[in-house]
Amino acid sequence: MSLHKYRNRKVSVDGIDFDSIREARRYKELKLLLLAGDITCLRMQVPFELVPAQYEETGEVYTRGPRKGQQKQGRCIEKSVVYIADFVYWQDGKRIVEDTKGMKTKDYIIKRKLMLHVHGIRIREV
Numbered sequence: 001m002s003l004h005k006y007r008n009r010k011v012s013v014d015g016i017d018f019d020s021i022r023e024a025r026r027y028k029e030l031k032l033l034l035l036a037g038d039i040t041c042l043r044m045q046v047p048f049e050l051v052p053a054q055y056e057e058t059g060e061v062y063t064r065g066p067r068k069g070q071q072k073q074g075r076c077i078e079k080s081v082v083y084i085a086d087f088v089y090w091q092d093g094k095r096i097v098e099d100t101k102g103m104k105t106k107d108y109i110i111k112r113k114l115m116l117h118v119h120g121i122r123i124r125e126v
Contacts, residue, residue, distance in 0.1 A: 008021070016044070022100050022102055022126075030042055039089045040089065041090045042088075044088075046087075047085075048082065050080075050115065051080060053080040055075065057071070057074060058071070058073070060072040083111040083112075083114070085097045086099050087100075097121050099124070099125055101125045101126070
């Protein structure tokens, strides 16, 4: 175990590395719920694009191949903004997007708001 940002300790469970003891503990709880049949389709570290990457316009168009007629992308001027959920699973017919939070950073709060605005998903904080 090593110290990580915000004084978290990285920990490994079932050969999976977690950023905090809290996240590892939640994984164990969700694994039990999965085995009991209370939840389904448990996935970890699921990315959600919030703002797509922005590219320079070149004014050029493909003249051959499968992209014929489509505009060519220029260089990337802004990378995409992505929120990575700790856990995503289904419970009682609803998709649950979950994040184990100890400290709510400004970046996280903005991404939480964008998740609701862009995807209509309210993040469950544990």
